[in-house]
Each structure stands twice: as structure tokens, then as C-alpha cells.
Amino acid sequence: MFANLDQIFVLLKQWAVGWLPASWQAAAGVLLCVVAIICVFPGLFAITVLLERKGLGRMQNRYGPNRVGIFGILQPVADGIKSLTKEDLVPLSADAVVHFIAPVFLVVVVFMGYAVLPMGRNMTLVHLDAALLFYFAIGASTELSVFMAGWSSRNKYSLLGAMRAVAQMISYEVPLLMSSVAVVMITGSLSLDKIVAAQNQYTWGLPHWYIFTPWGFAGFAMFAIAATAETNRSPFDLPEGESELVAGYFTEYSGFKFAEFFLGEYVGMLSISGLGTTLFLGGWSSPLAVLGWVPSWFWFFAKIMLSMCVYIWMRGTLPRLRQDQLMNFAWKFVLPLTLLNLFVTALWRFMGDGWERWLVCSAILVLAYVVMGRTGMHRDHLGARRYRYAD
Amino acid sequence: MGFVFYVIVALTLAGALAAVLLKNTVHCALALTVAFAGLALQFLELDAQFAGFAQILVYVGAVAILVVFAILLTRGSETPKDGVFSRTWLAGLAIAAAVFAVLGWAVLGSAQALPGPGGARTAPPTVTVLQIGNALMSRYVLPLEIVALLLTAALIGAVMVAMHEKAGTQ
Amino acid sequence: MTESELMDATKPEGWNRPPAVKLDGEGEVLEISMGPHHPSTHGVFRMDLKLDGERVIGLKPEFGYLHRNHEKIAEGISYLACMPYTDRLDYICSLTNNWAYALAVEKLAGLAVPERAEYLRVILGELTRVQNHLGAIGFLIQDMGASGTPLMYAFREREKILDRFEELTGSRMMCNYMRFGGCRVDATPAWLDGVRNVVAGLPAFVDEFEALLRTNEILMARTQGTGILRPELAINAGVTGPMLRASGVNYDIRKVDHYGIYDRFKFRVPLGDHWDVYDRFMVRLLEARESIKILEQALKDIPGGPVMDPKAKIRGFRPKAGEAYGRIEAPKGELGFYLISDGGPNPYRYRVRPPSLINLTVLEDMALGQNVADVVLILGSVDIVLGEVDR
């Protein structure tokens, strides 16, 4: 029963495909999966947007949307209809073709990343041996779309936003890759299926997720920072820079094209959360061995929605950084730490089992973090201040 | 050797031609990206997964962006007024045509001598990333190290060349 | 010592504003027009920015989009009818505007203010200061991209203060409460109890606000060392208010002029030592704390009695010919009204010294050499209200 529930989507697909002639089955299966992905993740996007607006509202002591439907659950529908019916403006001097291609390209590229994510037991669309490489190759292409959008709008704000976005995404791609390499070093494979399988083991009922190791924790933290920057989310949302660049690279987009950018951003967030989940949080494996009966896809989606909540929480709290600080943070703090983390990972690998490696690895990482944080703050003369008073 | 091949080839060549012929520099760079992506697809079609993904990662993700950045930094996106092509464009074109003629003649002429049993494709070799990694670390370790050195040197060199000379300009 | 030597010796740095950044000719200068339709120019305010990359090398503020001819209108209407117009100067703090104008007219006409009215003025003025400072901090952090969370918290408290204003004066923002020789209506004991309740809740709120912001690393990184205003320049440019005190100059008109009954209260003046945006932000926060202290004292000691000078006339008010300048420490700085009377029912000449406008004049000096993202921050730290800048 539970096994069937776990495999329900796989079985459904087989059942649906079974009606077709044998030669079509493989292609139809893939097509079905693609359609499923294209339906599910925009649905999650709608839920996330609603969750974000409600969550931000509550953090700011407001209700958030609560007028459309009960508790406002139809708000995304209303938003969608609104953006579809809005006029699609293209600035007179814009490069119309590139202006049109940019959002389409973004959405296409972002969806391609899902091809390799294992969303449950036996629920990977394409079993690639170099899945991680594929993911990063695809992820790197989103920058181009951002650039196209910013450049083709012929707006100075857009161009500034696009330049910022591209510089930021290139900078943070390096730590993103580097922190993932640690996982590859331990697993010995670029295949995401194998990475999940390696984490789907239990000792005393507790999972072998990589986040529960010193290097994995550090790697996850770095990955999370880099992923936030990659998706242009607060506190790294300066390409959009609401308060200075108005909306950055998509200032000149309206109506459906704007919705596409919005969709691309959120689907990208979901996708990179999925990657982080797969790499560090055990993918679809359950957090406790006794919960193994719960369907694996439930855990995957629960984990990515949880990380979306963290995104929202951060957005509700943190102001944004400045461009140079962002770059300094990437190159002077995150990148050295990820490199150190690679070293620590190697140490972990070769120190063998035992408590010593826990101690040594944690000590190195904590020490490095504290020292680098202190020197960084000290270098920029940052810190809480005391104030004098005159009577 | 089917439909897919022709589509990919058309995409690649169209991208390449556009990259060479278009007036607007940024359009050229974007067309170049298309050509690179087409090449990556050809690599995938040739069962060279790793090389294909590396191609996308390096060319689409990095080199194209670099080119675009360079264009913007040099204000090259403004179309020049006095002609797009070099004064010696005719000679250039002639040379290129000649080179293509020679290469094509050579390829067609040596078709019989080329490997491949009767032109049919052999069974796709199963190349895992593990094999590539092992090869890189054993047989190709020296080239790997040299490439690493080269990349480091190029990194430093590029930074040095493009760096703002702050002290000097005042 | 010759005169020129004396000049050199006493000439403070920043006297004649050396260009902080020289255009080195090799970078491309990007000129962007920020505003008047821009989310963080706090109204219809425009800046012509010259950027080298993202560094500001020139900034030309353009005001006047909200010019309403206030001073000329005032010459055509009676003294009393000017009062509601002063509400609209700095529409966040209408009560302090009322106070400054009433003070000027009282000087002109030689009216005395009953003690209870003085206390009421202090209470209302300090409540205004608290809500203005909290709102200003909220807007400042909003400009930094914190999704408005601190702003919402500030507005939540401001709401309580505005409710008290409405109970007493009949209006939330356009209070039009003070009159020449007192206040329009008397406060009931119930109102005073309500204010006591609000004031009792304020310290806890300020603590919460500080916990959210004061040690936030991103905020420190953004604001510390940004937008430095040297004290010499601040004095020379006529900057007043929290901006001046954040530049380390001890100048508070409540202490200097002893207007009203401020001599009776114990409070301190916080001063900044680093002269940057963080200091301006903290000085406002600390000033809000001091204001709460004043409020507590005033609410304890408020006496009974009338609230209007019996000699004051509502209809047919004609002060004798003469001139007067009344100024107070408004939340944004020195707010002064200069009046000339020719004995008629209208002011012969009416002139406002608006703190926002004069504090804004140093914007370029603070912004030169900074990042474009910092410009909005620096503008936010000046705390302008366009109604007052353009009048």
C-alpha cells in the first residue's frame, strides 16, 4: 500500500503509457513527465507567491492577500489573469526580437534543470551520469537571458541591473560549484541519483544526510548563500534593486513577459532548492528511518517548500547589500571558505571513521569562519558603536 | 545521420553566419552563443556528454558572457557609421573561401581513407564521468596540470591586463 | 598673522568643497535621471546623476515639482488662515510646524501662552518627533531593500500616536491644532491617559526595533562609512537637526533657544562621531528615546488651567507692525518662520526656513564618490519631505 503510494506517479505514468503501442511508449513517457513538470512547478510557483505575500504580511503585522477566495487562495489566479490581460509594452527604441526572446529563453532554461532532479524514488526524468554538470551548464545560461533583457530594453536602469546581475551570477556560480564539488568528492559521482542513494542510509534511525557532517554543513551554508545570490533573492536582490534601479533588468517588461520573468525567478528558486535538497538534505529520503513509509516525493517537495519559506523569511528581514560588498563577499569570504571546505572534505574522506575527524574538521571550519568574519568586519571598520551625549 | 543532425547543423551554421555577418555587435555575440549551443548539441549527438556539457558551461555560460561584457565595456554595441567590414574584406573572404575549398576537397577526397566501418556508426561507447576522471588523473595528469597552470596564468594575466591603473592615471 | 594666513589657518576642511572625484576621462560617463517618478526619492524629487560605472561623479538635485506657492499664498490670507497651510509643509509632522508658526506670530503680537498649553505643545511636539524619527528610520531601511518590514513596525507604532492626535485635534496628520496664544481645544484627562499608555509602550518598541536593526551586519556594511558629512561642511551649509548632530555638532534649539518650557525637562542630546549614515540612523533612534523621557516628565507634571491666552483674538487678528522670527527644533531640524507685519490682517512678508531643503543642499557632497545604490540611502538619511522642500 505504502509502496504503491510511494511509486504512485511512476505507476500512473506506466498505466497511461501502457495504452500506446510499444514503440511510442518511451517517448510518450518522457513527454508525460515533461508535461507533469511544466504543470507542477508553476503550480508550486503560485503557491509560493501566495505563501510569500501572506508570510511577508504576517512578518510585517499585516494580513496579506485575503480577499480573493477563502483566505485569499485564489490570489495567484487573479494575479495571473491580471498579468495576462495587461498591455504588453515594448519600448520604441528597444530591440524587439531580443526583448521578446529573453523571458522565453529564461523560462525554457530554468525548466530544463528539472530534467535531472530526482524528485522521488525512481522519479528522475533523465538519468544522466553527468547530471550535476548538466545542471550547472544549464544554470549558467540564465545569465544570458538576464543580459538580453537588460540590454534590449535600451534603458539605463535595465542595463545597470543586467550588468549587476550578470556580474553577480558569474561570481556566485564559482562558490556554488565549489560547494557542490565537496559532495561529489565524497560520493564519487556526478549523478544526482547516486548522491541521493548515498544519503539514503540510516544509523540508529538517523539519516546520513551530508548536512549532518561538518563539511556538509559548511558546504550547505555556502551553497545556500550562493544559491540565494544566483536566484537574485534578498539580501542579494540588487539586480532588481527596487529602491535604486526600480526593477533592474526587467524594468521595461510588462504583462505576460513580466510574468514570465517572475515565473522564471520562482521556478529557478524551486529548482535550486531542489538541487540543494538533493546534494545536502538527502533528496527524497525521509528524515527518520521510522518515517520511511511516507512517500518519497512528499519529502522532496516538503524540503523544497521549506527552503522557500527560508527564502521568504530572509526577504522579510534583511536589507540588501551593495554591489562591491556583494563581490567582496563572494570572492573574499565565500570562495575561500568553499576552497577550505574542499580541503576539509578531503581530510574527512581520508581520516577514516572515528570521532577525531569530526573534531578536526569542525574545528578547522569554525576557526576559519570566526577568523575570516572578524578580519572582514575589522577591515571595513564595521561594528556596533557607542554614542556620546551632550547635556 | 538523420533529421536531428541536419537541424543541429543548420542551427550551428546559421548561428555562425549570423555571428559573422550581423551589424550589431551584441547580436553577433548572441548569435555566437547559438552557434556554440549547436556545437554542444552536436557533441551530445556524438555521445560525448561530458564534452557537450563542458561546452555549454564554458562557452555559453562564460565565454559568451565575457564577450558581451567586453562589448559593453568598449561601447562596441553602437553600430559603427562608416561600414561594418574591414577595408580588406574581399581579400579576407577570398582567403576563407579558398581555405574552405581546400579543406572540403581534402575531406571529400580522403573519405575512403577515413576510419569507421562503412560509414556506419559503431555502438555508442559507454563513457562515464568516472572513466574521464580516472583518465584525467592517470594518463592525462600532465596535460591536466599544464592546463591548470595555463588557466591560472591566464587568470592573472587577464586581471593584470584589464586592471585599472589607479596610481598611474593621476 | 596676515588675513590670508588667518583664513588658511581657520579654514576648515571642506570649506570650498574640493571635488572629491575627478573625472579621469577614460571611463564612460553614464548620465541617469533619478526621479521624479522613482520609488525612493521620497516624492517628486529628481536627481541628475553622473555615473562612472556605478560610482557617482556628479549629482544635481532638482526640486520644485511640488511647489505650491505657499509663501505667496500666505501673504494674501489672514494669519489664522495660514495655520492649516503650515500643516502641509512637512506633512509628517504638522504639529511642530504649527508650533513654529504660532511661536513666530506670538513673538510678533506679544502674546503669552498659558502653562497647560505649553505642556500640551511639548507633549504633541515630542510625540511628533518620535513618530517622525521612527518613520524616517523605517523609510531609510526600506531604501536599503528590507521589503518594508521595519517601516511597517514603525508605522504600527505611529498609528497609535496618530490615533491620539485625532482624538485631540480631529485629524490624524493635518492637525491644525495650535493657535496664537495657546491651543485650540483642551485635552481631556482620558486623552492624557491614552497618551500615557502609548508612551509606556514606546520603549519596548524601540528596543525591538533596535534588536532588528542595530547589529545587522548588512545594515552596518551598507551604512557605516557611507555618506560622510564633515562637521565643518555641515555648519557652513546650515545643516540642522539630527543630521548636524550626527556630524558631531552639539546644536539643539531646544537647548540653545530655551523656547517653550524645554528648560524644565531633563534630556540629553546624542551626538555621532563617525558622521555617516549609520550615525544619522542611530542618532534618530537615540533621540526618539530621549523624546520618550521628555514625554514621561511632561505627562507627569502637566498642570491644569486654560489653554488659550484670554487676550488672543480669533477674528480680526491684527498684530502691530513689526517683524519676528520664530524657530523650533522640528524633527528634521531648525524650522523657522519669518514674518513681517504692516499692521494689517495678512502677513506682509512670510518666509519659511525649511530644514529639509537646507539639509538637502549637501546631498551632492555626501554622495560624490559613492556607489549609486548609496545615493538613495544618503537621500533617505537626510529625511526630507518634499512638501517642505518645495513649499
Added chain:
Amino acid sequence: MLGEGILKGLAETARNFVGSYFSAERLTTVQYPEQRIAPIEATRDFPFLVYDGADWEAGLRCVACQICEKECPPKCIYIEKSTGKKPDALGKPQFYPARFDIDISVCMSCQICVEVCPFEAIKMDTEFELSTTDRFGGLLYDRKELAKSNEHYHKIHPTEAAAVDAHLAGEKAKADAKTKAAAAAATAKAAASAAPPAGGGA
């Protein structure tokens, strides 16, 4: 330590997030059309003209003295004095406004007209839902639209209205006393003037 302040901030927003579900102090939003803030007595929005009795035209307290028109800061009041006079509440013949228009779209709710009115004739309303589809005419109120009964005034500003009524009653009593005295004097005088001849006649 780097990150400490960020964590503190995150804790703060989390507390507010949870708090907004439990504490009414935090979640202060009023769901406007369904919920309303309890009316505050001192609230003022736009002026109206008070009338006594049942007939608005006869009962208007306004005597078209035009002080408010003169004092109004944005000059949104327009008054035309009547040619004839009619008796007011005190029985004294007074002018009345043949036309009394207020352009609500210009009015800035400053209450100066109320303060300067010597006849307690113009007061501030609390009605604020005044949206109209007619941009110009819809917000230009004439005296019929402006006239509201004294009961309405009592309903929206009870304390103030009671004071005004007491004041007016005092004036009326004074005036009545005065007229009575005058009448008495007149009758006395009449009696006196009538008496001597009568007396003389007697």
C-alpha cells in the same frame, strides 16, 4: 561574530510572524468595509450647515455674514447674500444665504470656518465616503446638500453640540429676556404714555 545581527533580526521577524496570529496589539489592520474604527468624536472631515427644526431652508442658522468665505484658506466657500431678510431663531430679521456652495474637492478640512463663525452655523461632518463619478459637479455642494439637522450634529459630536446648544439657549434666553424686557418696557411705556391721558382723562 559575523551573522549574529542577522540571526537576531531573523528572530525578531519570526516573533512578529507568530505574534501577529495571537496579539491584537501587533496585528492592527482594520478590514475596512466590514470593520470600522470606532468613531472618534473630535474627527473632522468636511463642513456642513446646521439647521434647527424640520424645514432645512427655514431653519438654517447661517446669516450669510461671509466671514467664513473670507477666512477660508483655500477659498472653497462661495456665498450669495439674500436680498430680503427673514427672522432667525431669535426672531431678529437677518439675511440668509441665497446661495452657499462649498467645493469639497478643494476644502482642506481645516475647521477655520467653524472657528470664525459667530452664529454656530457651520460645523464639521465626519462623513468621508464621498466618492463620486462626477469629477467637478459631484463634489461641489450647494446649500441643500450642505444642510444637516441639529440632530445629526448631536449624533456625530455630542459633547460639542451640547455645549453649542447650551450657548445658543443662553443667547436665546438672553435675547428673550431682552425682548421681554423691551416688550415690558414698551408696554409699560405704552401704558405709561396711555395712562396719563387716561389718568388725565380720569
Added chain:
Amino acid sequence: MTPLTAYLLVAALLFAIGLAGALTRRNAILVLIGIEMMLNAANLNLIAFWRYGPHPEALTGMMFAIFSIAVAAAEAAVGLGLVISIHRHAHTTDVDLMNRMKG
């Protein structure tokens, strides 16, 4: 025409296009684009030879292509750095105008 020949012809065509671009365009960045294209044509050759060669499991051609990609990336970085540097000195990216040896 064997498939290999087809790939080789495509590569030759790509090479010729790249060469033409490098020789005819005036913008230094576009010249660089042409050079990149020629390098890519060579990569295509390498992969095709690897795939149709007798010993694909030896990975030689693929390795060569991967190294070539890495070298091309380095070349692009340095080349573009040079272009930017020249632009800073000479205020032009026109190769026809870059005719001075001194900056």
C-alpha cells in the same frame, strides 16, 4: 558520404566562416569571435574522430577536446582583457585603427 565526412565538412565550413569573420570584421571583439569559432570547429573534428575512431574507449579525442575548451576559455579571457586594455588606451576597438605600437 559517411557520417564522419559530414561532420568534417561541417567543421570545415565552420572553420571557414570563423576565418572569414576574423579576416573581414573590424571590431577586435568580433575578430576574437571568429577565432573562437575556428577553435570550436577543431573541437568538433576531435570529437567526431574520437567517436568514429577505432578506440573510443581510449578517450583520447574527447580529452583533447576538453583540454581545448579549457585553453580556449583562457584565450578568450586574455584576448578580451587585451581588447579592453587597448580600448582604454586607444579609445577604439577597430583593428584597422590599431596600427600603432605605442599606447
